[in-house]
Amino acid sequence: MEINSILVTGATGFIGAHIVDALLARGLRVRGATRSPAKGAAMLKARPQYADRLEFVQIDDFEKPGGLADAVRGVDGIIHTASLFTYDTTNNETELIIPAINGVKAVFEAAASATNPVAIKRIVLTSSFASVIDVARNAQTPLAPYFTYTGSDWNPLSYEEAAAPTTSAVVAYRGSKKFAERAAWEFITEKKPAFDLVALCPPMTFGPVVHPVDSVEKLNESNAMLWKVASGEALPVARVPFWIDVRDLAEAHVNALLKEEVGGKRYTPTAPERFSYGLAADIIKGEFEGLKGKVSGESQDVDESYGLDGGSAGRELAFQYRGFRETVRDLVQQALEMQRVEKAGAAI
Numbered sequence: 001m002e003i004n005s006i007l008v009t010g011a012t013g014f015i016g017a018h019i020v021d022a023l024l025a026r027g028l029r030v031r032g033a034t035r036s037p038a039k040g041a042a043m044l045k046a047r048p049q050y051a052d053r054l055e056f057v058q059i060d061d062f063e064k065p066g067g068l069a070d071a072v073r074g075v076d077g078i079i080h081t082a083s084l085f086t087y088d089t090t091n092n093e094t095e096l097i098i099p100a101i102n103g104v105k106a107v108f109e110a111a112a113s114a115t116n117p118v119a120i121k122r123i124v125l126t127s128s129f130a131s132v133i134d135v136a137r138n139a140q141t142p143l144a145p146y147f148t149y150t151g152s153d154w155n156p157l158s159y160e161e162a163a164a165p166t167t168s169a170v171v172a173y174r175g176s177k178k179f180a181e182r183a184a185w186e187f188i189t190e191k192k193p194a195f196d197l198v199a200l201c202p203p204m205t206f207g208p209v210v211h212p213v214d215s216v217e218k219l220n221e222s223n224a225m226l227w228k229v230a231s232g233e234a235l236p237v238a239r240v241p242f243w244i245d246v247r248d249l250a251e252a253h254v255n256a257l258l259k260e261e262v263g264g265k266r267y268t269p270t271a272p273e274r275f276s277y278g279l280a281a282d283i284i285k286g287e288f289e290g291l292k293g294k295v296s297g298e299s300q301d302v303d304e305s306y307g308l309d310g311g312s313a314g315r316e317l318a319f320q321y322r323g324f325r326e327t328v329r330d331l332v333q334q335a336l337e338m339q340r341v342e343k344a345g346a347a348i
């Protein structure tokens with residue numbers, strides 16, 4: 001499909017910045033949306049070779065969306081990846097769920113109202129495995145028969161359950177992704193805009209960072225878990241055994257945008273190999289001599305009780321999955337270097 005100029009929301013985030021780079025590598029024009037001109041400037045500064053094809057626009061927080069009419073002006077494709085991914089909340093509904101839904105509605109409404117010379121043809125939405133998984137089904141005792149989730153499955157969580165004040169931020173995040181994605185599909189069915197939608201529902205996403213990160217302690221939520229393992233903290237327990245490398249996920253987004261035949265589809269891109277933080281610990285000890293004595297020796301089973309279909313995304317979106325060793329090694333190597341630079345800076 002002929003798409004040349006793409007708006008990427010969340011372009012300064014962990015996944016969004018990789019998508020920006022993957023689009024630029026294909027020769028496309030990219031406009032990143034951010035609430036923070038400083039982060040946009042940092043992204044530009046790190047990519048001087050793309051000064052003629054990369055720009056940033058400022059948008060408002062999704063608590064009260066604004067700036068999107070300008071952001072969509074002149075683009076013919078959108079990748080909407082911005083959302084709130086944090087478990088550090090005091091009010092789940094107002095801090096996680098409502099802004100995620102607001103963000104989708106505002107982006108889709110701006111896209112449908114745009115009077116661009118070339119029409120917007122497609123929106124690719126970064127949803128999550130959180131909007132697919134049925135946690136109650138997985139917790140059934142005796143264990144439910146082996147089951148493989150696909151892009152046809154939906155998390156059955158109700159809005160009331162997700163937004164209840166007693167609900168944990170983890171559950172509320174699952175609700176934020178489900179109800180934001182639902183809003184996107186409903187927009188397509190009800191408003192019948194000129195563009196179509198492809199939704200990607202990845203599980204835990206790990207890998208090296210290409211977005212502005214002030215310090216190793218400020219890594220994004222998913223990579224921070226791997227850094228905890230490398231730092232010798234007690235091993236976290238993986239909520240799901242599925243993961244994808246951020247570079248593979250970025251390729252999946254770009255192909256989801258450009259491949260005409262995948263319009264209207266929903267995918268669950270996930271690497272064939274499963275993970276646990278115990279496996280990450282073993283890899284780190286094997287790859288980094290200096291961390292051998294530091295990283296936990298605890299062993300952890302990898303959850304094999306249910307599956308997730310990554311084959312459909314790999315085949316139809318035409319990308320290869322990296323192995324967990326490469327992903328863990330590349331992230332930890334980068335984080336150690338960030339830490340070394342920080343310590344050297346502090347010593348001056």
Ligand SMILES: NC(=O)c1ccc[n+]([C@@H]2O[C@H](COP(=O)([O-])OP(=O)(O)OC[C@H]3O[C@@H](n4cnc5c(N)ncnc54)[C@H](OP(=O)(O)O)[C@@H]3O)[C@@H](O)[C@H]2O)c1
Nearest residue numbers: 010012013014015034035061062081082083128204205222
């Ligand atoms: N990381 C994972 O393991 C994972 C797994 C599955 C799905 N996902 C999904 O992938 C997407 C990106 O995740 P990520 O890990 O890259 O997160 P991230 O690093 O936190 O980036 C998200 C970006 O969204 C923007 N954003 C956050 N809150 C916002 C708000 N209230 N209003 C407007 N913009 C806001 C921010 O951009 P500015 O600060 O520049 O405005 C931020 O850079 C999210 O939709 C997330 O749910 C992530």
